[in-house]
Amino acid sequence: MKALILLGCPETPAQTPMAVYVFNKLTKMGYDTTIAANPAASKLVKISDPEGLYNLNLIDLERTLGEINEGDYDLLVGFVHKDAAASFFVTFDQILNTKSIALVFSRDADEVAEFVNMIEESGSKALISAVRAFHNPSPIKVKFDKAIKEFE
């Protein structure tokens, strides 16, 4: 089983810690897990595991988009906290056409609603886990833990 985690832009302080958390959780569930991120988001993840103890497997987001096909992954988990991240999620979700979870969060409730709409209007069958949060990662963690249980 293979899982792909999509990171958005690195502006939000909760993303990097949650990326390690989600990677570790999926790995423990038996998924061969990969994180796709832009260069800045990748750097943050790498620095947060300076000894490489979590064996984080990072790949370039843009390059991955040009190469993936349906069937390459069995599970998609996307961090959606910007328009661009919502667009990336929808695109990967359509290509992979597999189980998927969108972790939608923003400090702004209207943005949360907007990103949820973008995903729903794409016709995605993703499990959308949406919460108002910015620098406190706990609500996002709780939502993710609940969402991933659906796939256990």
Added chain:
Amino acid sequence: MKALILLGCPETPAQTPMAVYVFNKLTKMGYDTTIAANPAASKLVKISDPEGLYNLNLIDLERTLGEINEGDYDLLVGFVHKDAAASFFVTFDQILNTKSIALVFSRDADEVAEFVNMIEESGSKALISAVRAFHNPSPIKVKFDKAIKEFE
């Protein structure tokens, strides 16, 4: 030898990854290292090491401030990217009266200058390592690596 790392508010995405990086670096240098942070900043650090592989030693910032005395730590490293963080750094620096490094960063060059001034005007003898940075941690990492060499 004991080292204390001070975290500021959790708004900046580079802080949590750099906190783990600095903790790991100081620990490898032989320091018994502690991170003092407010509850939200602490949560971010904890989630970024979900298996506790780095043995991060976190304590409450406010409580620590009420309890520390000169001689409790041999090295102070502070993340300074807000007014409040600069004030905390200056206060801890004055109490501990030991070797110290201020990692000053902001996406705004004027803020960087302002925080540097706040520290200098306090009469601090801290090594001030200042850089314009926000979500790319590399400039902060490079500055820290250079600063810590002075204490090796």
